[in-house]
Amino acid sequence: AGAVVIIGAGHAGYQLAASLRQHGFSEQVTLLNDEGHLPYQRPPLSKAYLKGTGGPDSLMFRPEKFYRDQNIDLISDRAVSINRAARRVLLASGTSLDYCHLVLATGARNRLLDIPNANLDSVRYLRTLDESQSLRDYITAGQRVIVIGAGFIGLEFAATARAKGLEVDVVELAPRVMARAVTAEISEYFQSRHAAAGIRIHLGVQVTSIESDGSKVTGVSISDGRHIKADLIVVGVGVLPNVELAADAGLPVASGIIVDEHLLTADSNISAIGDCALFASPRFGGSLRLESVQNATDHARCVAAWLTGDAKPYDGLPWFWSDQGPDKLQIAGLTTGYDRVVVRGDRAQAAFSAFCYRDEQLVGIESVNRAGDHMFGRRLLAAHGSITPEQAANPGFDLKSALT
Ligand code: FAD
Known part of the structure; x- marks a missing residue:
């Protein structure tokens, strides 16, 4: 070497x-x-x-x-x-x-928005420290912001902006939020939490044009014909x-x-x-x-x-988290390609997990405010283990007993 x-x-x-x-x-x-x-x-x-x-x-x-x-x-x-x-x-x-x-x-x-006026100063992105710093300095209570894209970053920004007193609209082309990354159970939960916080989420539509007064954003038109007023646009359409x-x-x-x-x-x-x-x-x-x-x-x-001489194939177990408002989402494993989802815990109590299965094998766990389920998933899945869907759904089943 x-x-x-x-x-x-x-x-x-x-x-x-x-x-x-x-x-x-x-x-x-x-x-x-x-x-x-x-x-x-x-x-x-x-x-x-x-x-x-x-x-x-x-x-x-x-x-x-x-x-x-x-x-x-x-x-x-x-x-x-x-x-x-x-x-x-x-x-x-x-x-x-x-x-x-x-x-x-x-x-x-950042994947850039490719429509006219997307280069205005009041159209922002969020990937780097400089971008976050300048957005933080830019946003003030009462401003109207449109978030384009309901992925993790768009929703995290939306929740923070709402907590800071901004008026927030989120525009998303898919029929549900975080559609590429999480199960419908998790999407629905976060949609209702963000809506309860006063964020307006527009699904199945896209921004077709950005209006400006010549220097600043004044609003957007969306594909269902509506017009939404705005002072600021934050784009989170992937990388x-x-x-x-x-x-x-x-x-x-x-x-x-x-x-x-x-x-x-x-x-x-x-x-x-x-x-x-x-x-x-x-x-x-x-x-x-x-x-x-x-x-x-x-x-x-x-x-x-x-x-340094220790050649092993890469075998990391994927895990991820996202903080949105008061809720912590944690994902262990890969929750794609599943054919069955089992819920453990209580949505109404804001603490539950979606256990995802493919061919009866557990492939991933998405947890909302259930750190224990998440840590369990990381340990079990790293060891290529599984529990049955019936065990996952049974609140009396002790997860730790599966970690032997
Ligand atoms: P990066 O962190 O993108 O680093 C790449 C670096 O290479 C950059 O500094 C870039 O400028 C530099 N570079 C590129 N080309 C060159 C060149 N030619 N010469 C020199 N330097 C170059 N992940 C989670 O797990 N949980 C989260 O909650 C989470 N939240 C996130 C929130 C935000 C706002 C963002 C942007 C990302 C988040 N992520 C999260 C994702 C996570 O940050 C990335 O997966 C991670 O940063 C990837 O690391 P990386 O080193 O591969 O790439």
């Missing part, structure tokens, strides 16, 4: 640099950071950070001293191309870095993985940078991890691209182990 260069200092890149040193890796480690902040956590950007008054320091993984002490070269620059034959990365500043092993941890970027560096270097890409079960690209000197990676999953069969902290950090740990 020799010098490792990591492109991107998000959750995956930061964790890889830290884990390499934890594993005793003694060669040079360079972490390329193009954001102008020390590496930081993204989840609070649509939650506590947006709500609160804390400064950017509250988001940092580690202070600057950590990188110095750990001998991690944290460089503020951007990779612009990869010369695979020479094993060299060219940077925007004009300098270059030689590598023995290169790791692409380039993450994803695009940053695959261009890899593609330009001739590496295979599809809906992510294609890697095998060891997270290696077609070039065995280059790995890809986190949001940008489309990885082969022995656990689930086929390939997956996930957008979560768990995925980014577990990928990083797997590559750190590989680079």
Whole structure:
């Protein structure tokens, strides 16, 4: 092993640099950071950070001293191309870095709205610290905001904005909220909670035009012919993985940078991890691209182990969380492709879980304010275990008894 260069200092890149040193890796480690902040956590950007008054320091993984002490070269620059034959990365500043092993941890970027007026200053996105900071400074009670997209980030923003006294409308093309990610049971619960908080959710429609007074947003038209007034639009319509560096270097890409079960690209000197990676999953069969902290950090740990002589295929169990208003949603496993859903707990008490089954095998658990069910799911599913749907639905069944 020799010098490792990591492109991107998000959750995956930061964790890889830290884990390499934890594993005793003694060669040079360079972490390329193009954001102008020390590496930081993204989840609070649509939650506590947006709500609160804390400064950017509250988001940092580690202070600057950590990188110095750990001998991690944290460089503020951007990779612009990869010369695979020479094993060299060219940077925007004009300098270059030689590598023995290169790791692409380039993450994803906001999918932009492609309609006229979408470039107005009052049309905002939420991915980076700078975007969250400027939104936080921009929103004030009484403003009317339209959130485009009822995914996790759109709904987290909507709940925070409503709590801050804004008038909030959410416009979503799918027939239910978070439709791509959760069961109908969870969608319905959150729809009614957000509606009870005074958020108006418009399903099965899309924004067809943005009206402005020449400089600011004044409203939108939606596909059912209605018009909604607004001072601000926040767009949460998903992300695009940053695959261009890899593609330009001739590496295979599809809906992510294609890697095998060891997270290696077609070039065995280059790995890809986190949001940008489309990885082969022995656990689930086929390939997956996930957008979560768990995925980014577990990928990083797997590559750190590989680079320090402990080569095991990646087998992380997916898990995720989303805080929306007073409710905490937690997901263990992959709740897609299920054929049966069993509810445990009590929706009316705001504490229940949806156990998802495929062919009688438990594949995932979505929990609302039931941290115990979530932790149970993570342990059971990681060990490829299951309980029957009847056991899941039975409040008298002791989950712990299944964890032997
Ligand atoms: P990123 O964090 O996107 O980091 C990639 C980095 O690479 C970026 O800094 C980027 O600027 C940089 N980069 C890209 N190209 C280059 C280049 N050419 N040269 C140098 N640098 C480059 N996940 C959860 O599990 N739970 C949550 O509650 C949750 N909430 C979220 C809330 C928000 C608002 C957002 C935006 C995301 C949230 N996520 C959540 C998702 C989670 O943050 C991501 O899955 C995670 O950040 C992925 O880490 P990553 O390192 O792969 O990518």
